[in-house]
Amino acid sequence: MNRILHRYVFVLALLGLAVGSLAQVPEFSLKQHPDDVVGSIRREVAVGHFPFDQPYPALTAQQQKQFKSLYVTMADADEPPFPLRGLQEIYGPISRAAQRLLVEGEVAVDVQVDAKGEGVSLKVLKSPSPEFTRFVASVVLSIRYKPALCGGAPCAMEFPVRVKLEAR
Numbered sequence: 001m002n003r004i005l006h007r008y009v010f011v012l013a014l015l016g017l018a019v020g021s022l023a024q025v026p027e028f029s030l031k032q033h034p035d036d037v038v039g040s041i042r043r044e045v046a047v048g049h050f051p052f053d054q055p056y057p058a059l060t061a062q063q064q065k066q067f068k069s070l071y072v073t074m075a076d077a078d079e080p081p082f083p084l085r086g087l088q089e090i091y092g093p094i095s096r097a098a099q100r101l102l103v104e105g106e107v108a109v110d111v112q113v114d115a116k117g118e119g120v121s122l123k124v125l126k127s128p129s130p131e132f133t134r135f136v137a138s139v140v141l142s143i144r145y146k147p148a149l150c151g152g153a154p155c156a157m158e159f160p161v162r163v164k165l166e167a168r
Contacts (some may be wrong), residue, residue, distance in 0.1 A: 052091060056082035056146050070160060079149040081113035081159045089143045090161055094136060098165045103132050107163040111140045115154040117147040123158070128165065136161070 050063055056079065059067065067082075068074050083089040094107070105128030112121040119141040127133040140161055148157035 048087065048091070050087060052088040053086050055084060055086050056080075058086075071157075075151070077149070077152060079146075081111075081117070081145040081148045081157050083159075084117070084144045084146055090140055091163070093139045094163060097132070097135050101132070103128050104165050105129075107132070107136055107161065107165065109133075109136060109140065109161045110158040111145075111161060112156065113145045113147060113159050114156045115147050117145040117154075119143065119145065119159075120156075 050059065050067060056064065056067075064079075068078075068080060071080055074080065097103070106126050107128065108125035109127070110123040110125065111119045112123070114120050122137050122141060124133055124137075127136070140159075145159060147154040149155065150157070
């Protein structure tokens with residue numbers, strides 16, 4: 001059985017981070033879910049500039065600084081929201097669904113995360129189809145987030161999700 005492999009790119013430049021500043025940031029990859037492997041090799045299905053398997057507190061100080069730079073106005077002591085168990089909670093299901101549905105295109109959504117760490121609404125900026133948008137919404141609104149911190153207290157803030165889906 002020959003399956004089309006999709007590779008996904010966590011597109012940070014869309015959020016205002018200068019592309020040149022990413023040149024020195026290492027790439028991390030997310031491998032296929034074991035249930036999706038054909039043969040014995042788990043292929044790369046997503047690449048990004050942050051580790052997929054780390055929660056925010058486990059990111060290095062430099063990685064946290066890079067992630068915070070995606071936000072225009074954030075004080076040094078403030079923190080953005082972040083998936084509790086890492087980016088794989090979002091990008092794993094999205095990559096599996098895109099592979100199964102053979103979806104290509106860009107996904108750009110902002111999830112409003114409340115002060116309790118729950119996704120409460122979604123702003124869709126770009127999506128390859130309404131059906132895929134509904135799937136992405138179900139993923140990003142169902143997971144728990146580390147709430148943002150504003151002045152040391154939990155606060156509501158948007159969490160950006162950017163994916164470029166390409167057949168490789």
